[in-house]
Amino acid sequence: MTLPRLATFTAAGRTRYGAVTDKGVIDLSARHGAKWPTLREAVEAGALTRLGEEAATLSPDFAEADIAYEIPVPAPEKIICVGVNFPDRNEEYKDGQAAQSNPSLFIRFPRSFVGHGQNLVRPPESPQLDYEGEIVIVIGKPGRRIAEKDALGHIAALSLCNEGTIRDWVRHAKFNVTQGKNFDRTGAIGPWLVPFADEAQIADIKLTTRVNGEVRQQDRTGRMIFSFRKIIAYVSTFTTLVPGDVIVTGTPTGAGARLDPPVWLKPGDVIEVEADGIGVLRNGVMDEATA
Template structure:
């Protein structure tokens, strides 16, 4: 299934995208697409309904974040060897873990706001993972049993905040609008192999990233298993799993984002995003 949320920010409603492109409202089935509805019981409840009995949505003006009420927003850094090399780092021997503030989450086509004083705004197309069942000390062999599904993410980054001064990754990743997720939450049964997905990103129509999750250093199963040994993972927690080469930081010279530029990105089977960079006017 492909589940998503539509409507104005703060007032999104749950919906189902059928294979023929028909959009069905899920408000009569679940309260929202959230931690409760991505559990096995929640997904079974949705799957049990005949989509033809649900109201058709003729027009969607805005797609919201594909999941609400995210508990933890966990990120994995330097998880593609080509990206590690372009940033001057060695391949990590274990997953590099940092957190992104949940307040950074926005819809897949919402604007990216460049913070005041920002000089090194960057992009990162990434595969996102949604936890569906509680995971604590799970084995790699059973890790994917705890995954409810997948989504497309742009791990927007401010490299000066990330690497200069005190050099805190979470600080450089957590500004408002730095977490576009969606458009869809795609259930795991529709993604039989998360290590065989093509992902790409363009800036102003120019291809900057073009990779495959087959090149991840640590697989989704390895990541979930590893994280479950550090902290309990709960339904509705999300993990983004790293980016391939092609970020602005790795270009010579770097070509960081500026207001007015447009980013488009996608992952095979998980949809596409489109964002415009704007200056912070607050």
């Protein structure tokens, strides 16, 4: 079964949402915008599968070349990111410490992300723009102190993230990374949401990051230190998860900072993050001065 690909996009001067098909893009917001103004409300209503089924009966309204992708869930209440969630990634730190028993977490702001096909922006404060390919889960059912056995029932959809980082700015303070993770337009989420159907979708899928066609990161979700179930259960212990919340679940080894010597992203580079059954998130790079 081919799952629908539901995207937020700008076309003809308006931000819309719809289904991306091989023939073009169907504007579902024109049909359901009064009920669900954005995909965030559609997620809350549990309507993603229904929207996909309807789109299968409709003709495209736009060619894909005529739209600009935005991040799929506009204005999420929370974007929570997991750090150091693959075994080899933990070893990259060379600090002699075993993986911790609980995930390391940090917050990102929506303004720090762009959509598929848009350029990441390298700021003038630092050349150390790096990439991190990750899988995104979008919460569909609210919950607090969610048991691991129930956790996957709270997922509405999947997406992809390039969790771009300004590396030297994650060392501006003793023990936080907020600054280096939140420069405007340094990361990307997208291209779309794929409705979550069952655990097989994410249990052991391949995640790959390429820079200019060269594979830099590759691993499988079955090797994650903290499972999707564990992440949801842990995060929901201290905060109520609500529909539209975005959780970025961790990157494999191979980021540019860990190469010898380090290799930073530069204008003209193209980064692709790909995962089985979800798709490919593709972005270029430009300097802020030319953005």
